[in-house]
Each structure stands twice: as structure tokens, then as C-alpha cells.
Amino acid sequence: MLKIEHLTKTYGDKKAVDDLSIHIQPGEIYGFIGPNGAGKTTTIKCCCGILRFDAGEIDVDGRSVRDDPVACKKVTAYMPDEPDLYEFLSGIKYLNFIADIFGVSKKDREERIAKYADTFELTADLAQPISAYSHGMRQKLSVIAGLIHEPKLIIMDEPFVGLDPIATHRLREIMREHCSGGGAIFFSTHVLEVAEKLCDHVAILSQGRLVASGTMDEVKGDSSLEQVFLELEDKGEPNV
Amino acid sequence: MFKALMRVRFAAYFYNMFSGGGRRKNSRGKTMLFAALMLYVFVVFGALFGLFFSQVADPFHAIGADWLYFGFFGIFTFAMLFILSIFMTTAQLYEAKDNELLLSLPVPPAAIVGSRIFSLLAENYVFELLIFIPSLAVWCAKMPVSAGLVISFVVAALFLPLLAFAFTGLFAWLVSQITSRVRNKTALSTAFSLLFLLVYFVVYSRINIYIRHVVENGASVADAVYRAVRPVYWLGSAVAYGNVGHLLLTILVCAVPFAAVYAFLSATFLRTAGTKRGAAKVKYERRALRVSTSSAAFTKKELTRIGTSSAYMLNAGLGLVFMVGGSVALLVKPSLIAGVAASVPGTVSYFPQTMVFAVCLILSMTMFSASSVSLEGRSVWIPLSAPVAGREVLFAKARAHLTLTLPAVVITGAALSAALKVTAQNALFLFLVPSVFAVFTALLGVFVNLRHPRLDWVSEVQVIKQGASVLIVMLVTMAAVFVPGLAYLFWLGRILPAWAFMTAYAVLLAAVCAVLWGWICRRGEALFSGLLS
Numbered sequence: 001m002l003k004i005e006h007l008t009k010t011y012g013d014k015k016a017v018d019d020l021s022i023h024i025q026p027g028e029i030y031g032f033i034g035p036n037g038a039g040k041t042t043t044i045k046c047c048c049g050i051l052r053f054d055a056g057e058i059d060v061d062g063r064s065v066r067d068d069p070v071a072c073k074k075v076t077a078y079m080p081d082e083p084d085l086y087e088f089l090s091g092i093k094y095l096n097f098i099a100d101i102f103g104v105s106k107k108d109r110e111e112r113i114a115k116y117a118d119t120f121e122l123t124a125d126l127a128q129p130i131s132a133y134s135h136g137m138r139q140k141l142s143v144i145a146g147l148i149h150e151p152k153l154i155i156m157d158e159p160f161v162g163l164d165p166i167a168t169h170r171l172r173e174i175m176r177e178h179c180s181g182g183g184a185i186f187f188s189t190h191v192l193e194v195a196e197k198l199c200d201h202v203a204i205l206s207q208g209r210l211v212a213s214g215t216m217d218e219v220k221g222d223s224s225l226e227q228v229f230l231e232l233e234d235k236g237e238p239n240v
Numbered sequence: 241m242f243k244a245l246m247r248v249r250f251a252a253y254f255y256n257m258f259s260g261g262g263r264r265k266n267s268r269g270k271t272m273l274f275a276a277l278m279l280y281v282f283v284v285f286g287a288l289f290g291l292f293f294s295q296v297a298d299p300f301h302a303i304g305a306d307w308l309y310f311g312f313f314g315i316f317t318f319a320m321l322f323i324l325s326i327f328m329t330t331a332q333l334y335e336a337k338d339n340e341l342l343l344s345l346p347v348p349p350a351a352i353v354g355s356r357i358f359s360l361l362a363e364n365y366v367f368e369l370l371i372f373i374p375s376l377a378v379w380c381a382k383m384p385v386s387a388g389l390v391i392s393f394v395v396a397a398l399f400l401p402l403l404a405f406a407f408t409g410l411f412a413w414l415v416s417q418i419t420s421r422v423r424n425k426t427a428l429s430t431a432f433s434l435l436f437l438l439v440y441f442v443v444y445s446r447i448n449i450y451i452r453h454v455v456e457n458g459a460s461v462a463d464a465v466y467r468a469v470r471p472v473y474w475l476g477s478a479v480a481y482g483n484v485g486h487l488l489l490t491i492l493v494c495a496v497p498f499a500a501v502y503a504f505l506s507a508t509f510l511r512t513a514g515t516k517r518g519a520a521k522v523k524y525e526r527r528a529l530r531v532s533t534s535s536a537a538f539t540k541k542e543l544t545r546i547g548t549s550s551a552y553m554l555n556a557g558l559g560l561v562f563m564v565g566g567s568v569a570l571l572v573k574p575s576l577i578a579g580v581a582a583s584v585p586g587t588v589s590y591f592p593q594t595m596v597f598a599v600c601l602i603l604s605m606t607m608f609s610a611s612s613v614s615l616e617g618r619s620v621w622i623p624l625s626a627p628v629a630g631r632e633v634l635f636a637k638a639r640a641h642l643t644l645t646l647p648a649v650v651i652t653g654a655a656l657s658a659a660l661k662v663t664a665q666n667a668l669f670l671f672l673v674p675s676v677f678a679v680f681t682a683l684l685g686v687f688v689n690l691r692h693p694r695l696d697w698v699s700e701v702q703v704i705k706q707g708a709s710v711l712i713v714m715l716v717t718m719a720a721v722f723v724p725g726l727a728y729l730f731w732l733g734r735i736l737p738a739w740a741f742m743t744a745y746a747v748l749l750a751a752v753c754a755v756l757w758g759w760i761c762r763r764g765e766a767l768f769s770g771l772l773s
Contacts, residue, residue, distance in 0.1 A: 032264075045621075045772070048624075048625045049624065049625065049769075050621055050624045050625050050772055051773050052769070052770055052771055052773040064424055069769075070627050070628065070629060071627075072627075073625060073626060073627035074627040076625075078621070078625045080621055084542065084617075084618035084619045084621070085619060085622070086545070086622065087619075088544055088545050088548040088549065089541070091524075092524060092529075093544070096529050096530070097537050097540075097541055099529070099531075100531065100532045100533070100534055101534045101538075101626045101627065101628060102536030102537070102539055102626075102627060103534065105531070106528070106529060106531045109529055110526075110528070110529055112531075114526065123524060123526075124524055125521075125524065126524035127522040127523065127524035128521060129521060129548075132521075163706075170655075184305070184744055190400060
């Protein structure tokens with residue numbers, strides 16, 4: 001579903017991502033962890049077509065992000081770490097705008113908005129302007145907007161930040177349902193316990209380079225993900 | 241602490257003015273060009289004030305009322321600073337996005353307010369130069385000048401913006417109090433702004449009458465000002481006659497209200513800035529959703545952005561206010577146009593053509609698209625991650641611009657055609673040329689803003705009012721009116737029939753539009769998709 005091959009992205013002289021390769025299959029929840037500034041957000045933005053990259057290739061559902069970005073974006077949902085949405089729109093107008101952009105039918109959008117707004121307890125607030133929303137409410141709206149077109153691939157940057165425990169629990173359920181239906185999820189997180197419980201596969205990034213990747217059991221073995229992460233950070237050696 | 245805040249303010253200000261907005265640095269050439277444009281604006285406005293002062297200097301001196309010359313400097317400076325900074329003050333003090341961040345830091349509110357006030361004052365000093373330099377230059381050219389006069393004038397000029405701020409600061413506080421209690425903040429802000437504009441333009445349209453009245457009745461005007469606004473006399477007397485007592489009084493009149501307002505704003509800042517905008521919560525009730533194409537959705541989004549921001553609506557849509565307002569005035573009183581024709585010497589035979597250029601000139605003040613890319617701000621990831629071609633997003637900005645502009649062009653064309661009783665051919669040009677010019681302005685705005693984007697603004701006013709792209713678009717579109725307009729009036733009008741010239745002008749504009757269109761489709765789309773790269 002998502003194939004990242006030898007991705008390299010530089011800002012000036014600094015290599016933010018250096019020769020990164022990751023393959024994510026349908027049905028997988030793939031966790032992406034690493035310290036601040038490791039290159040996670042840059043990688044995610046490259047996958048979503050928001051940032052250009054210098055070398056390598058990214059394919060979404062068999063299509064190249066570089067050559068056919070519109071087709072890739074059609075089957076992808078991106079949920080950023082900072083939900084900077086259009087503050088001048090109300091919640092419902094923003095969701096309807098996103099549904100228009102993705103060409104979601106009237107019936108489908110009405111059903112899905114009702115379903116997910118109820119799930120995240122946001123229905124009553126949908127008429128409010130987004131400028132009046134709290135960070136958590138914006139995060140919920142961003143999640144609903146991402147789900148509205150039933151994407152094949154969901155890419156999330158720190159999706160649990162700002163969500164209350166109920167919303168976190170419901171998002172985890174939605175993630176599992178999405179993958180059991182054949183979709184794939186690629187998300188970054190600093191919450192290692194969540195990654196350990198939720199992910200089938202995990203990749204650890206440090207200073208733009210992949211230092212470990214594989215199934216959760218392959219990466220962590222008998223120890224905890226936190227222990228592995230700290231050890232790899234200390235060594236700074238690849239273990240791909 | 242205060243110094244640190246001021247450093248941040250000025251760094252942001254200069255970054256906003258001179259940086260390219262992305263990771264790229266602006267070239268020296270671009271900075272020079274921007275500086276040249278600023279200089280041009282200063283020269284134009286400075287010349288307007290210089291004209292006034294050169295008309296009144298001798299008559300005032302002849303009746304022994306030199307003080308009134310400098311009194312008018314004070315009146316003009318106060319009025320200009322009040323009008324130019326009133327909405328900027330509201331936006332900077334109470335709507336800045338970094339208010340919460342600063343309030344969370346161990347910084348006293350007085351320091352936050354102070355840093356904002358002093359950066360606004362710095363801007364006001366720059367604006368004040370537009371009047372200070374021509375008034376001093378005219379006086380030096382016509383009257384004897386002493387060192388004492390120059391020193392008194394400089395001191396008075398340094399204190400005058402403090403008085404203007406005392407009033408704008410209070411007004412900004414009042415506006416924030418009212419808007420925090422009403423649901424439709426945008427409508428209220430727009431109403432306030434339109435009221436201001438109305439007063440401003442009534443005064444502006446009658447300025448020649450006022451100047452003539454002042455010149456012809458200098459003694460009675462001096463007497464009236466002396467009786468009604470004594471501080472104006474103190475200011476004038478301090479500068480013209482070197483009266484130290486009056487200079488001290490002027491300083492007090494400026495500094496005391498400023499200090500009082502500063503203290504008041506500091507004391508109330510925490511509560512006012514922390515007040516949530518908007519009124520009671522509106523509960524959502526499910527209803528059928530309207531489906532649109534992605535292009536229409538982006539256009540609607542742009543229109544909603546315009547409709548929910550009074551600053552955007554008024555600063556970028558000033559031309560529309562003039563066009564619709566002028567059309568209504570023409571329909572009510574068609575004889576107005578005859579007065580306008582008579583007041584512009586040498587244009588009677590070319591009047592319908594002059595009106596075409598006049599409408600285009602007003603259109604150059606309609607600049608919705610010129611800040612539309614910058615206004616995406618931190619939300620730019622939304623169009624960048626959307627499954628649409630970049631050109632679709634960019635053309636939606638031009639389309640929103642035209643959705644608002646073209647109806648105003650039609651209304652103005654109809655009103656002018658009816659009032660002037662023009663031929664069918666001239667009526668056609670009154671509709672056609674401004675329509676093509678509107679398309680040109682819309683596409684040029686997108687083009688320039690793509691080349692000078694600013695996505696990291698704190699207050700939207702920074703890009704709507706102060707953005708380099710807005711200034712460039714305004715000057716280029718004005719040049720696109722003045723150069724062919726003056727060429728026609730003084731030269732081409734004698735050798736070319738009107739229809740041929742107007743057709744050529746429309747075709748030339750259409751050709752430029754086609755070039756801009758092509759650029760947006762190819763290079764523009766690439767620039768847009770790489771905005772964050």
C-alpha cells in the first residue's frame with residue numbers, strides 16, 4: 001500500500017531523511033517512532049505530497065507520489081500533528097468542503113459525518129466556527145475529515161496528542177477496523193506503549209536514518225519497545 | 241524583557257517586509273525594488289501634502305498666522321495617523337495570534353502592550369514623515385527658518401503620534417469590547433470601517449473646497465481654531481514663534497493622555513485579550529448537505545474567507561465599495577457626472593474613454609487575490625494534501641476575486657452608460673475593458689503572491705495590508721492604467737480613433753492575461769506545490 005524506497009530529503013545542507021526504505025502492506029498498522037527532529041514529520045509530509053523530496057521513490061497503492069500525486073492523494077488521508085484547519089469555517093462546513101474535494105457522494109458524506117461526529121462526540125459543536133474549537137476538538141475534526149472519503153491509506157502524525165481518553169480509545173478501534181477491512185495505517189508517535197499495543201510493524205528513525213524496522217516482535221524481542229528505543233538511541237547504529 | 245519583546249516585534253516586522261517568506265532569502269535586487277516602490281508611494285503622498293502646504297504658506301504668513309500652518313500640520317498628522325492605524329491597533333493588540341503565548345510567559349501585560357504600542361508608534365512615525373517632510377520643505381523654501389523652529393518642529397512631531405495613539409488605543413479597546421459581545425463580529429467591524437471610510441471620503445471629496453475656504457478666510461479660520469482647539473494653537477505657536485511654554489503644553493497634551501491610555505490598556509489587557517470572541521454557542525442541527533465540485537468548493541472557501549474577515553473585505557475590496565457606492569450615487573443624481581467632467585480639464589472630448597480608465601483605476605484597488613496565497617498560512621497543508629491539481633486551487637482564488645468584482649463592473653458600466661448617455665460602442669467598452677482589467681488584476685494577484693508568499697503571519701493584517709505582493713499588485717495595476725491612459729489623453733487620442741485604441745488596450749490586457757494563465761498552469765502550479773519544500 002505504501003512503498004518508500006531510498007527516500008532522501010534535505011533542507012539546505014542538512015539531510016532530514018537519509019536513504020529511508022519502508023514497505024507497508026494492506027492490513028498493517030505501521031508505527032513510526034523516533035526522537036524529535038529525527039525526520040518523521042518530513043517523511044510523512046513527503047508521503048502525502050506536501051513536501052518534495054530529493055531522491056528515492058514513494059508509491060501509494062501502486063502509483064508514484066512524484067509522477068501522479070493527485071491519484072495518490074485520492075486514496076490517502078493525512079492527519080497532521082498540528083490541526084491547523086480553516087478557522088473561518090464552521091466544523092460542518094469544513095467537513096463538507098473536504099467531502100467536496102474528495103468527491104464523496106451526498107448520501108455517503110451525510111452518513112459518515114453523522115457516524116464519526118457521534119463517535120467523537122462532536123455533533124453538537126459542528127455549527128461552531130473552528131476558531132472556537134479547543135485543540136482536542138480540532139484534532140477530532142481533523143480525524144473525521146480524514147475518514148470521510150474512506151481512504152485506503154491513513155497517514156497520521158502524532159494522532160493521539162490532544163485527544164481525551166475516550167476519543168483515543170475510539171480512534172484505536174477505528175484504526176483496527178480500517179486495517180481489518182484491508183486498509184493500511186502509517187503513523188508517528190512518541191507514546192511507545194500505544195505503538196507497542198497497536199502496531200503490527202514498527203520503524204525507528206534517528207537523525208533521518210532508519211535504525212530498526214520489522215514486526216513488533218522482531219524489533220523488540222523479549223524486552224519492551226521503550227528499552228529497545230533507548231538502546232538504539234544510545235548506540236545510534238542501524239539494525240534494519 | 242521589554243527590549244527582548246521589542247526586538248521580536250521589529251525582527252518580525254522587517255522579516256515580513258523584506259524576507260521571501262519561505263526558506264529562501266530575498267535577493268538584494270528584490271529588496272531594492274521593494275525599497276523603490278516604497279519610495280514611490282512616499283513621493284506621491286508627500287507631493288499631495290506638499291501641494292496643500294505650498295497653497296497656504298503665503299496666505300497664512302500674510303495675515304500673521306504662521307502658527308496656523310503648523311497647526312494644520314498637527315491636524316493632518318493626527319487625522320492621518322488615527323485613520324491609518326485604527327484597525328491595525330485593534331488587530332495588533334487584541335487579535336494577534338501570539339497573545340496567548342506571550343501571556344503564558346513570565347512577562348507582565350504592560351510589557352506586552354508596551355512592545356505592541358511602540359512598534360505601532362514606530363510605524364506611525366514613518367507615516368508622519370509623509371506630512372512632516374513636505375511641510376518643512378515648503379516652509380524652508382518660502383519663509384525664513386531658524387534652528388529653534390526646526391528643533392521645536394521636530395520635538396512636536398515626536399510627541400504628536402503619542403496623542404494619536406491615545407485615541408486609537410481607546411477606540412481599539414472599545415471595538416474589542418463591542419465585538420466580544422456580538423455574534424456577527426465581521427458585520428460590526430465592517431460597519432465601523434465603512435462609517436470611517438464614508439467620513440473620510442466625504443472630507444476628501446470636498447478637500448479642494450475646504451482648502452479654498454481656508455486660503456480665502458485665513459483670519460476667521462485662525463480665530464475659530466484658536467477658540468475651539470487651543471492645543472492646535474499651542475502646537476503652531478511653539479513651532480512658528482519658538483514659544484517654549486506652548487511647546488511644553490504641547491508635550492503635556494500629547495504625553496499625558498498617552499500615559500493614561502497606556503496604563504489603562506495594560507490594566508485591562510489580560511481580561512480583554514482573553515475574552516473569547518463570539519457569543520452564545522450555536523447547536524448543530526442535522527440538515528441536508530450541499531454537494532459541489534472541488535473547484536466550486538475551493539471558490540466557496542475563498543469567498544467565505546473574505547466574508548468572515550472585515551480587514552480582508554475592506555482592505556482588498558475598497559474598489560468595490562467605491563464602484564457600487566458611486567453607481568448608486570450616479571443613479572440617484574446623474575448630473576454628478578457632468579460636474580466630474582467639468583472638473584477634469586481637457587478630457588471633455590475623451591470623457592467616456594476617461595471613465596473606462598477611471599473604472600480600471602478603481603479596480604486596481606480591488607486586490608483579493610493579491611494576498612490569497614499568503615492567507616493559506618499554516619493551513620496550506622490542506623490544499624497541498626488535497627487530490628486536486630495546484631492550478632485548481634490557484635484559479636479558485638482568481639475566481640473568487642472575479643465573483644465579487646465582475647458584478648460591480650457590470651453595475652458601474654450600466655450606471656455610467658445611463659448617466660453619460662453614451663453610444664452603444666462606448667457602452668461596450670465601459671463593460672468590456674474593465675472586465676478584462678478585472679481578470680488581469682485577479683491573475684496578477686495570484687502570480688505576484690505566488691512569487692512573494694508569506695505563510696507565517698501572526699495577524700492576517702500583515703499580509704492583507706503590509707504584504708509586498710499587495711503593494712506590487714497595486715502599483716503594477718495603477719501603472720497599467722496611467723501609462724496607456726495618459727498616452728491616450730496626450731498623444732494617441734489625436735492619432736487613433738477611440739474604438740481602435742480601446743480594442744487594442746483590451747486585446748493587450750487579454751494577451752497579458754493569457755500569459756499569466758499559462759504561467760499559473762505550469763510554473764505557478766510547481767511553485768505552489770513546493771511552498772513548504
